[in-house]
Amino acid sequence: MLAGTERSHWLATYILPNEHTVRAWLARFPDFDSDDIIQEAYVILSEADISWVSNPVGYFQTVCRNLVLRHYKKAQIVSVTAIADLQDGSLIEQAPSVEDIADARAEIRFLEDVVQQLPEKCRSVFINRKINGYSQKECSKQLGISESTVEKQLARALVLISKLYGQREKNAQKAKTGPARGNRRHF
Numbered sequence: 001m002l003a004g005t006e007r008s009h010w011l012a013t014y015i016l017p018n019e020h021t022v023r024a025w026l027a028r029f030p031d032f033d034s035d036d037i038i039q040e041a042y043v044i045l046s047e048a049d050i051s052w053v054s055n056p057v058g059y060f061q062t063v064c065r066n067l068v069l070r071h072y073k074k075a076q077i078v079s080v081t082a083i084a085d086l087q088d089g090s091l092i093e094q095a096p097s098v099e100d101i102a103d104a105r106a107e108i109r110f111l112e113d114v115v116q117q118l119p120e121k122c123r124s125v126f127i128n129r130k131i132n133g134y135s136q137k138e139c140s141k142q143l144g145i146s147e148s149t150v151e152k153q154l155a156r157a158l159v160l161i162s163k164l165y166g167q168r169e170k171n172a173q174k175a176k177t178g179p180a181r182g183n184r185r186h187f
Contacts, residue, residue, distance in 0.1 A: 011045065014056035022064050029068060037067050114164045122157035129154050
């Protein structure tokens with residue numbers, strides 16, 4: 001269980017900045033006040049053991065969705081569109097799909113390969129400026145080169161990286177269409 005200040009920090013860090021997303025979703029349901037649902041959700045979050053929660057925004061959204069369901073279960077008359085909106089599941093899913101994770105990992109591996117293909121000075125400048133976030137001056141000082149050299153090497157690195165990404169796109173297009181003769185594909 002989190003202490004009061006830790007819980008407040010957790011709420012301020014993860015929940016409060018994303019409250020607008022849930023409010024926008026709640027606006028679909030005219031049968032009740034979204035402020036009431038949000039308030040009830042905060043009460044639940046203040047009493048729940050959230051130490052196990054790995055996806056705070058998703059948890060908050062699920063709590064709000066369950067509160068909406070509870071309100072509709074108590075209601076005497078419920079509109080069909082409200083039930084459809086609940087079953088739609090369009091409340092944002094925060095966890096990335098397996099495909100998204102695999103694509104992101106492949107993209108990172110490709111970028112790592114591309115960076116390794118850069119000439120040494122370009123690679124050092126690129127890593128310091130774009131990955132480590134050093135300023136041009138800090139990079140210059142650390143590598144023992146002038147600021148104008150840092151600028152030129154970074155520009156060179158970016159040109160080389162964009163060429164390698166362009167080649168990848170061309171190769172992907174060729175692989176997608178296969179070898180062609182005229183308008184016919186040959187397998």
